[in-house]
Amino acid sequence: MLVVVEHLEPCVSPWLLNGYGYVVEVFGEGVLFTNVRSRRARELLKGLGAEVEEASVVELVRRGAVSRPLVLDPRAPEELRPTDVRDSDAVIIGGIMGEHPPRGRTFREITLKLPRGTASRNLGRYQLTIAGAAYVLRKVAEGVELKQLDIRFGLKFSIKLGDYEAVVELPYAFPYEGGRPVLPRNYLEVVAMRSLLFEQGYRCLDEVEG
Template identity: 25%
Template structure:
């Protein structure tokens, strides 16, 4: 079991709110784990059902701790240090929140189009909430942006974004992604490795089926 003491660095928690784990989610979770590991942060996947067998990529992911327990039980004595990333929050996340909070909580809150407000399940638990702006993000993007703001201390208005990028399916077709992404150094949206291939493979089903 990895050390869950937030005093040694920021902890990013995704409360897994589904009985299953789709391939696109496993790519996002693997990316979150890798980036947190490289940044000296922790990634905790909580509320994972006992019967859920993680795919091979997550079983081997560095920086990932998997917990069957939920956020309330794990951090029962540190509730004031937990920040819920909530699209319905009144206040945007700021660099100063890195001084206030040690644990940043995400639910099955991002990556749905249209959004299903699944954060409501976590909002009821009474955690303080912060928003990441008005445009929907994928879960890995939300964690990436949060880490940039609270750990790297990049001001909110300095985070480079690409909204609703078009992905080329083939020479005749493209699909527009309904999300906001961080712009990479190459000018392209940062996505998990393998995600574009998965989207292309599933394009015949339509993006709605993928999500």
């Protein structure tokens, strides 16, 4: 199975890169990042060990370079099942940081642009992070039904960063395993740092030269 992440953010932030890195950690060499227009962004994502395309997945599907795609879209009417994954050659995840409430960007920017009849499925009633979607996809691909997974809405945590303590609340759903949220390495630190620096203007890694 090919996992396609359609990059839809204006830049690659540390938070976004953290999520992208987790997708590669879960699926290894079977990951393709698409719609990566910036040369520097392509270099960053290739550094994760994945394939990277400047073209959108929509273009690749139309050219036949990606076949039998399935979109993970929160607006899809049906939930993802193991048979859906088995019947698809590629599963598309929207490379979107997410907004609260969700604005349907995956639907507008991917699903609507693909050929009529392209399959789409949701991962439950709540919006997940990119990393969360990757974890759930892996479990479903292994034959686990969504209803068997422990997925909880919202995450609140406090973390010490030097002389500062950040309290962060995230309006997304997170998969849990063994009573703990499944998160990428250093996720809490990256998110907390983003919260502390937000008003100063958070840097885009693909705008940093060198």
